[in-house]
Amino acid sequence: MNDAAPSERYRQGMITRRAVLGDRHVDRAQSATTDFDRPFQELITETAWGNVWSRPTWTKRERSMVTIALLAALGHDEEVAMHVRATANTGASRDDIGEALLHVAIYAGVPAANRAIKIAKQVFEQMDAEQAV
Template sequence: MNKEKFEQGLEVRRSVLGAEYVDKSIQNATDFNRPMQELVTEYCWGEVWTRPGLTKKTRSMLNLAMITALNRPHELKLHVRGAINNGLTKDEIKEVFLQTAIYCGVPAAIDSFRTAQEVFDEIDKEQN
């Protein structure tokens, strides 16, 4: 493992998904899934998310579209919150999902709208 890339990835991962969530994921890692946590942190977050070619906001938009296409609601929930942390507005998230409705299918987009609304409701409760 490249310790420097892991640490860079940990920093970006915390800034996007929230330190509490990331730290809990790493602390709760088992012998079975620890290698996956390390892989994701080092390569996904440390190698790719730290590249200068795209902003975090753009990366979040792409992730929302791709995760919608893959129909991964648990990951989508995390990345909706991450997208908000990266500066996307609800209207921008809505536009991403409308775009995915055309290219990925209406059922996938409907599920993403539903999942995003759950996140928005959670955030509203946290702020009140």
């Protein structure tokens, strides 16, 4: 954060963000941060990760499934891929993702689910290939 010390919410957000997305992803995002997007990075770390993802009411697995369904319904392909990859850290299984995307098909439309399923399959292939190395 700029000149001020990071807030407690920001510190918790960074812990949660790293737990869900992994150090490699967060380090990459941090190193690419510029003065232009620093306020945005601080906002998402503090609010999305520090406020919402850090709440104790739902597990990371549950939040992961809901997040994937919402992102798929809204057509946010890059974010769908990122959160499908993050399931390696959240405990959401491939079956969980499949169930979430069935809900997307019914409540947000078959084309949205079809696109997200294609993305999830590509991410799974990449993850499997990385594990095979």
